[in-house]
Amino acid sequence: MAHALGIPLLLGLMWTTVSQGPWASAEEAGDTVSDIPTVQYETKEVYRPGPIGFMFRMTCLFIHMVLPQPFPEDTLRQVIEKKFDFASDQRSPESVFLMVQIIAYELGVIICAVLGLLFVILMPLVGFFFGLCRCCNKCGGEMHQRQKKSGPCLRKYFAVSLLVLCILISLGVIFGFMASQHQTTRIRGTRELARSNFQDMKSLLNTTSEQIKYLLNEYDTTKMRAFSHLDGIKSLLGNRILEQLKPRVVPVMDGLQDVAEAIKKTKETLVHVNKSVETLKTSAAQLSISLQEIRGSLEKTLSVPECTQEPAAKTCDNIRNSLSQLEVKPKLDQLPSLDKQIQSVDDILQTDLSSLVQKGNKTFNDIPQKVEDQARNVVSDTKKTLISIGSSIYKIHDQIPIEEKLSEIMKSINKSESYINSHLPSVQKYDSYRWLGSLLICSLLSLIVVFYLLGLLCGTIGYSHGATPTRRGFVSNTGGVFLMVGVGISFLFCWIFMALVVLTFVVGGNLEKLVCEPYQNRKLFRVLDTPYLLNKNWEFYLSGMILNKSDVNLTFEQVYSDCKEDRGLYNTLKLENIYNISEELSMEKHIESIHQDLDQLTVNVGRITLLDDAGRQNLLNFSNLDVDKIDFSAFLAETSKAPVKVNLLLYANGLEDKTNSLSSIYQTVEAFQQETSDLGERVNGILSSLNSTQDFLTNHISTVITEEIKNYGDVLVEYFEDYLTWVDISITYRVASCKPFATALDSTIQVFFCSFIVDPMNLFWFGIGKATFLLLPALIFAVKLAKYYRRMDSEDVYDDMRNRNFGLHKHYPKLTV
Numbered sequence: 016m017a018h019a020l021g022i023p024l025l026l027g028l029m030w031t032t033v034s035q036g037p038w039a040s041a042e043e044a045g046d047t048v049s050d051i052p053t054v055q056y057e058t059k060e061v062y063r064p065g066p067i068g069f070m071f072r073m074t075c076l077f078i079h080m081v082l083p084q085p086f087p088e089d090t091l092r093q094v095i096e097k098k099f100d101f102a103s104d105q106r107s108p109e110s111v112f113l114m115v116q117i118i119a120y121e122l123g124v125i126i127c128a129v130l131g132l133l134f135v136i137l138m139p140l141v142g143f144f145f146g147l148c149r150c151c152n153k154c155g156g157e158m159h160q161r162q163k164k165s166g167p168c169l170r171k172y173f174a175v176s177l178l179v180l181c182i183l184i185s186l187g188v189i190f191g192f193m194a195s196q197h198q199t200t201r202i203r204g205t206r207e208l209a210r211s212n213f214q215d216m217k218s219l220l221n222t223t224s225e226q227i228k229y230l231l232n233e234y235d236t237t238k239m240r241a242f243s244h245l246d247g248i249k250s251l252l253g254n255r256i257l258e259q260l261k262p263r264v265v266p267v268m269d270g271l272q273d274v275a276e277a278i279k280k281t282k283e284t285l286v287h288v289n290k291s292v293e294t295l296k297t298s299a300a301q302l303s304i305s306l307q308e309i310r311g312s313l314e315k316t317l318s319v320p321e322c323t324q325e326p327a328a329k330t331c332d333n334i335r336n337s338l339s340q341l342e343v344k345p346k347l348d349q350l351p352s353l354d355k356q357i358q359s360v361d362d363i364l365q366t367d368l369s370s371l372v373q374k375g376n377k378t379f380n381d382i383p384q385k386v387e388d389q390a391r392n393v394v395s396d397t398k399k400t401l402i403s404i405g406s407s408i409y410k411i412h413d414q415i416p417i418e419e420k421l422s423e424i425m426k427s428i429n430k431s432e433s434y435i436n437s438h439l440p441s442v443q444k445y446d447s448y449r450w451l452g453s454l455l456i457c458s459l460l461s462l463i464v465v466f467y468l469l470g471l472l473c474g475t476i477g478y479s480h481g482a483t484p485t486r487r488g489f490v491s492n493t494g495g496v497f498l499m500v501g502v503g504i505s506f507l508f509c510w511i512f513m514a515l516v517v518l519t520f521v522v523g524g525n526l527e528k529l530v531c532e533p534y535q536n537r538k539l540f541r542v543l544d545t546p547y548l549l550n551k552n553w554e555f556y557l558s559g560m561i562l563n564k565s566d567v568n569l570t571f572e573q574v575y576s577d578c579k580e581d582r583g584l585y586n587t588l589k590l591e592n593i594y595n596i597s598e599e600l601s602m603e604k605h606i607e608s609i610h611q612d613l614d615q616l617t618v619n620v621g622r623i624t625l626l627d628d629a630g631r632q633n634l635l636n637f638s639n640l641d642v643d644k645i646d647f648s649a650f651l652a653e654t655s656k657a658p659v660k661v662n663l664l665l666y667a668n669g670l671e672d673k674t675n676s677l678s679s680i681y682q683t684v685e686a687f688q689q690e691t692s693d694l695g696e697r698v699n700g701i702l703s704s705l706n707s708t709q710d711f712l713t714n715h716i717s718t719v720i721t722e723e724i725k726n727y728g729d730v731l732v733e734y735f736e737d738y739l740t741w742v743d744i745s746i747t748y749r750v751a752s753c754k755p756f757a758t759a760l761d762s763t764i765q766v767f768f769c770s771f772i773v774d775p776m777n778l779f780w781f782g783i784g785k786a787t788f789l790l791l792p793a794l795i796f797a798v799k800l801a802k803y804y805r806r807m808d809s810e811d812v813y814d815d816m817r818n819r820n821f822g823l824h825k826h827y828p829k830l831t832v
Contacts, residue, residue, distance in 0.1 A: 142506030190782025195453035198775035253383025466501030474804035495805030578757035
């Protein structure tokens with residue numbers, strides 16, 4: 016597993032990837048064309064050991080107590096520089112100082128190892144001499160127990176202490192067995208772990224080719240957008256030019272149209288006023304005749320004698336005085352004729368100004384169609400250029416032998432997978448031997464605990480307070496024998512247990528502190544990234560191995576971090592130092608031809624005449640018509656008067672129509688005066704604006720067209736800039752994301768090596784070491800306690816007072832059949 020998924024394999028896979036040129040990855044580039052295909056990986060990023068994890072953490076705390084110093088980066092660098100060879104110059108000051116540093120760092124391990132070795136050496140010797148001593152009836156071997164007042168208390172103390180120790184030893188055995196079982200279970204699951212990692216890497220490789228093809232094929236989408244842009248040149252470019260000119264042209268053309276309407280309205284008004292005045296003049300003459308007749312008739316009537324007599328005389332005088340009001344008040348015959356002005360307007364209307372304005376509008380609105388007609392060849396050439404650019408972009412896939420590289424990488428992965436699958440049975444076989452050995456150790460320790468517990472059980476149950484040491488029962492004696500058997504087995508095997516504990520402790524503790532922990536906090540990568548450390552000729556090892564350029568700052572930590580963040584290999588490995596995809600996708604390289612085609616796009620809209628000379632002369636004539644100089648005051652003065660000096664409605668309701676006609680003419684003349692008061696100024700202003708706008712169209716329209724053509728081309732080019740930028744950034748950051756390689760490395764070191772091997776091994780020596788160490792006080796208490804359970808050969812008794820023998824002495828009871 017470590018061979019296939021370790022750093023050598025990871026670097027090997029990366030080297031195979033780039034040895035003939037890079038293939039790459041991608042990251043988001045703002046608004047992209049669309050998202051590239053992705054792949055879902057099977058391997059979990061986080062491994063959780065389960066409930067046993069707290070035991071692993073407890074072991075790590077103990078290791079941190081023994082090795083409290085931080086990771087020795089400088090010391091490890093010096094060791095690697097010497098290639099772990101200390102024999103060649105061991106007397107040099109540097110080697111001595113390095114050894115002192117190593118010893119200082121490993122001081123806690125050395126002390127624990129020395130104590131363990133002393134245990135290994137002394138326990139067999141102590142057991143040997145202890146056995147010889149007991150054979151000589153020494154060291155508790157004499158089957159005689161002296162009576163003491165504290166005997167019952169000591170017996171209980173020894174029993175309780177031994178029981179507590181048995182419980183603690185059992186916990187250590189449980190820890191050891193759980194660690195061994197956990198390791199076996201996890202190793203059996205290694206095949207699935209390896210399979211998922213290899214499957215993830217295969218999925219990555221299979222998807223990489225699809226991703227690159229997808230990116231290149233997306234050019235068709237951009238090309239179609241560009242074609243649509245070119246096909247819509249009439250609306251996109253022509254209308255845009257039109258929109259730029261409208262703020263200047265439209266107000267002028269609207270003003271001209273208003274003037275044309277004003278000319279027509281002026282004629283209509285003049286004709287209406289002139290006809291109305293002539294009609295009123297005729298009516299006024301008839302009215303004057305009728306009034307003279309009425310006045311004569313009234314004067315004749317007032318001359319009768321009755322009008323000279325009172326009381327009618329006064330009334331007749333009043334009537335006679337009012338007869339002077341019976342005359343036509345308005346002097347309509349004094350109003351000037353409007354025939355001259357009407358004739359002038361008729362002459363002006365001989366030229367159809369509205370038609371000329373519409374003609375100017377049509378010429379102006381035909382600009383988009385002229386743009387489309389003149390751009391046909393350029394559009395066709397540009398489309399051909401876009402097709403040729405697509406062909407060159409598609410060739411990028413052929414220039415990078417992607418399929419060949421992926422095939423080589425796939426072969427390496429398949430070879431590694433075959434290696435793992437072929438050796439996993441052997442690993443599991445050897446692990447089964449390890450598991451059996453661990454089971455044997457746990458069984459022996461459990462056997463010792465069982466003997467101690469049986470001894471406690473039998474001794475406690477069979478013990479009788481009334482029985483003397485020489486008369487103890489069979490059950491109690493059996494309990495003592497069990498205790499001594501446990502002591503004997505302890506002496507026989509505890510030193511072997513401790514030797515195994517010391518070995519696994521030294522190895523496992525250092526692996527935890529020097530590999531697992533620095534790998535997790537990435538300090539191990541910092542050591543490997545030390546310039547000229549792994550190769551004296553290379554400043555940076557990875558860049559020298561992958562890029563053949565050791566001066567490129569490519570580090571293990573940076574590669575691992577980028578892969579953990581699911582970035583692409585191209586950016587992660589800085590493959591631009593071998594094959595610069597940005598240059599291949601250079602905007603200038605591919606877009607220059609588009610600019611060359613668009614530079615040929617010239618739009619000549621010709622001379623746009625908003626109003627020809629006839630129309631201008633028409634405006635000038637209307638401006639010189641002096642309509643505003645008509646004596647409107649005379650018209651208003653006469654038409655505002657009543658038809659007669661007196662209100663004729665009192666005399667004859669028939670005059671009401673004439674009164675209404677005068678009022679209508681007055682209103683018409685008044686409105687006409689207001690409309691024509693500034694007509695000349697308006698016409699002159701429109702002529703000035705027309706001249707200014709015509710001058711702009713003649714001299715500056717080419718500038719507007721050139722600017723809009725540039726903007727139109729920029730929009731077209733922007734499609735390809737966005738596409739090429741998207742492809743560049745996608746290939747650089749997202750395609751071939753190397754997360755499966757970081758996951759494979761984590762699976763190798765952090766999961767398989769540290770979680771499956773080192774952590775269970777550390778928990779195993781922690782549990783077995785604790786149990787083995789506790790065997791020492793346990794056997795002492797067991798030996799002490801056995802005296803209180805076993806049947807003695809002699810005992811202390813009191814002689815008869817009559818024999819005058821005071822005190823205790825040995826007594827050997829007679830044997831009875």
